Amino acid sequence: MNFETLAIKSTQMTDANAGAVASPIYLSTTFERETDGSYAHGYIYARNDNPNRQLLEKSLAVLEAGEVGFAFASGMAATTALFQSFKSGDHIITPDDAYFATNVLIEEIFSHWGLTLTKVDTTDLEAVKNAIQPNTRLIWLETPSNPQLKVSDIAAIADLAHQHGALCAVDNTWATPVLQRPLLLGADIVMHSTTKYFGGHGDVLGGALILKEDGELANKIRTIQKLTGGVPSPFECWLVARGIKTLSLRVKAQTSNAQQLAEYLEQHPAIEAVHYPGLPSHPQYAIAQKQMSQAGAMLSVQVKGDAINAMNVTGKLQLFTTATSLGGVESLIEHRKSVEGPTSPTPDNLLRVSVGLENIEDLIADWAQALQ
Numbered sequence: 001m002n003f004e005t006l007a008i009k010s011t012q013m014t015d016a017n018a019g020a021v022a023s024p025i026y027l028s029t030t031f032e033r034e035t036d037g038s039y040a041h042g043y044i045y046a047r048n049d050n051p052n053r054q055l056l057e058k059s060l061a062v063l064e065a066g067e068v069g070f071a072f073a074s075g076m077a078a079t080t081a082l083f084q085s086f087k088s089g090d091h092i093i094t095p096d097d098a099y100f101a102t103n104v105l106i107e108e109i110f111s112h113w114g115l116t117l118t119k120v121d122t123t124d125l126e127a128v129k130n131a132i133q134p135n136t137r138l139i140w141l142e143t144p145s146n147p148q149l150k151v152s153d154i155a156a157i158a159d160l161a162h163q164h165g166a167l168c169a170v171d172n173t174w175a176t177p178v179l180q181r182p183l184l185l186g187a188d189i190v191m192h193s194t195t196k197y198f199g200g201h202g203d204v205l206g207g208a209l210i211l212k213e214d215g216e217l218a219n220k221i222r223t224i225q226k227l228t229g230g231v232p233s234p235f236e237c238w239l240v241a242r243g244i245k246t247l248s249l250r251v252k253a254q255t256s257n258a259q260q261l262a263e264y265l266e267q268h269p270a271i272e273a274v275h276y277p278g279l280p281s282h283p284q285y286a287i288a289q290k291q292m293s294q295a296g297a298m299l300s301v302q303v304k305g306d307a308i309n310a311m312n313v314t315g316k317l318q319l320f321t322t323a324t325s326l327g328g329v330e331s332l333i334e335h336r337k338s339v340e341g342p343t344s345p346t347p348d349n350l351l352r353v354s355v356g357l358e359n360i361e362d363l364i365a366d367w368a369q370a371l372q
């Protein structure tokens, strides 16, 4: 079956009680035991597992072409669970341009755990190679990256990781499995903030890990998920599962809007630079073409001038709500540096745009008036 069919079918739950077509939400925290102590339905307690989470986890695994999926209460909870599977003395390589909190999580929390970190430009294979140490256990990629839309070569870096006995994980939040499937390119682990495109409507927080193999690492993650309890509620699982049904349709339509907006902005005299992997001018355009079916619905622009000039543009835009986050049906814009703080490497005049499902003519007209 193709992706869209799998998305619909993998999120459908048969309901023996009422024959309901839409999935029920099982709020029960506990499940009945038999006299002999067994659990006839396979569920014990909702932190361990529950019908809505199981449905979501199976769907996530199918859509990312993995053997097993784990749902978490947020993207950061998913990342945390993966880092908790490592031990003191292990070394991790991460991109210098990545979701800001991912690197801060290692620097501020997992440094106490004994994990060490090297941040490199993962678009530079030589730099990645030079950063590998004998104790490197993980190369973390985020591609396209936040907020500069850098594209890293998943197949080449997964290969490099494996040559040195390390794993390769990809934060696939921005591309989604509609456009890019890292496990098929050689990665071992995919991470998602399902808060973004999976949920798709800006009304649910969630995260996920999907593993290529249901082996030793999966067992560790399973234990961490149950014991540390950073799990989503049944309702949150239900919302993400509902989002999955329209994921492909939304991502493709939003991507088409983003591609057109990027092309418009690139030729605009008030714009210094557009960062979008669907433009031939993008430095990793060829790699994006190789590993993504389309370039996605996120882009960043550098407005000519300074931070104030850039922030003024967000004030003039009528259809782009100034807010953080991304991946919802409504277009959002954000001055990223002021969110990440003074230590962030993000340029002062950079605006990050999450392109929504509005009509593209209206979106372009809005930018035309804002840049006047």
Ligand SMILES: *Cc1c(COP(=O)(O)O)cnc(C)c1O
Pocket (backbone or CB within 6 Å): 074, 075, 076, 077, 099, 142, 146, 171, 173, 174, 192, 193, 194, 195, 196, 205, 206, 207
């Ligand atoms: C939002 C985001 C995260 C963090 O996910 P939360 O659901 O907010 O915890 C991680 N990586 C990327 C690329 C993101 O956009």
